[in-house]
Amino acid sequence: MSAPATAQQDQKDDLLLAAPKVDELAALLVAKDRPPRPSALSASLTFGWRAMLKIKHVPEQLFDVTAFPIMMVLMYAYLFGGALAGSVSEYVQFLLPGVLVMSIVMITMYTGVAINTDISKGVFDRFRTLPMWRPAPMVGYLLGDVIRYLIASVVILAVGLVIGYRPQGGVLGVLAGIALLLVFSFAFSWIWTMFGLLLRSEKSVMGVSMMVIFPLTFLSNVFVDPKTMPGWLQAFVNNSPVSHVASAVRELMAGNWPGADIGWSLGWAAFLLLVFGAATMRLYNRK
């Protein structure tokens, strides 16, 4: 809409707008009692509810947790399947848990963009002046994002099952794998809340995210066994958190109990949460 048209619209709306009722307002203001502040959990869940409302009003934001993962699975399965494992249905047994991890870890970066967008609008200032548990808005974003990751996981698994993925771990193994992945992604997302607060524009958040995400997800054991890689690369790949999570999820879904990889995944999650959670809250309080 052009600017003059907007102004006209404004004028029209304002003319239709009822005058404020000052008496009613005065009556509302008389009550000076304040309810006790909400608990940390309640405040975080309220922000999670906000994220759900946003999905309701802007459903196209689900594109990146539906279309994008489908594309990832199909692309890599058919691109590499024949060459690497002889057939798509064979490769997908190895690939699917890895692509699941890769897709979800990639999707986490939208958290930073969402926070950065909120800051550039006034609503963030409002939240920061509320007397509540300080990390609540951040935790709320991430709770909302966990729902998005869950949707993406279901979509990827569905596509996988259609093209021949057969997890030997059954329902329990699959659920355990997804649960571990969600815990890791929640912790990993604090990297993006930090960048969302630190960087000035949405574009720079995107740029930095790509720089981190691409090497971290591709230099892993998601696509191939690292044994054929040069030693220095193996050193990185074998110790990358994404490799640990991918191995753990792959084994859990295959019906095994990869204790070491689960331990490493949770250890990384705790480390990321502590370091980047603290950095995020420091920036949030100082912004």
Next chain:
Amino acid sequence: MSTSSPTTRPDIAIETTGLVKVFGANRAVDGIDLRVPTGTVYGVLGPNGAGKTTAVKMLATLLRPDGGSARVFGKDVVKDADAVRSLVSLTGQYASVDEDLTGTENLILLARLLGHSKAGSRSRAAQLLEAFGLTEAAGKQVKNYSGGMRRRIDIAASILNTPDLLFLDEPTTGLDPRSRNQVWDIVRAVVAQGTTVLLTTQYLDEADQLASRIAVIDHGKVIAEGTKGELKASVGSGSVHLRLREAEQRAEAERILTDAMNAVVQLDADPVALTATVDGQGTDRGAAEQAARALAALARADITVDSFALGQPSLDEVFLALTDKKGATA
């Protein structure tokens, strides 16, 4: 949880001493001292970029001061930020609500965050929307609201709990006159219930309409402070506007006025008009009496005066005089 009743409230809502905020080489706020009495509207007046918003953000705990101190109802905005947050609400320059959410959803969200129950949040939201004349727009996303509606939902969000201190940062910038008057009505209603309001504005008539005391800020410094009357008196008690019949008599009229009224005379663009600023100082006569004497002197000199008006200086004149003075000394 601090629920301060009006009887135990301190008399001073805001007190700042040498408040400073520096962004790089720019001293956005450069040593501001303010004392805002409880229960009043205090106007902070200044042009764009004067440091008004930065000062408000420090008082609302959004920015840390780089120097000096600020207390809100006796609580330090840095050391006791949490206590300050429970007493204040901020309505920013841009609508500080979520544009993707509806009016109702925004108010329920914020009410929940303030600790209201689900049912309590819903009813408070509905009541406020009704009182603000927004019931019909309640289910629309805020991004579809007009400017006037945004301001209202924004102020509604600020009084979900009746705040002890409300910051209104340029609440009517960009509004048409009708919406602006309605926002003023809302502000008056809020103050009538005992809330202290700190209002920043670049509109002098807005400060004139609402504020009882005014601080004029320019380049991060307070350049004048006082009641409206004091500020106006500080630049003279008024001006006399004259229109003569004959343009060629203006030079003589100028000389007579300068002598008779001890006034600074300005020649207007209109060749028959001139304005004398009545000083009110250096003489024990009132401005009106001085003006009457000047008229008599003009009559004696056979100068025909077609119209004559004695006016109080507007805050515009005060503001321009103050900022000019600063410009001249800088």
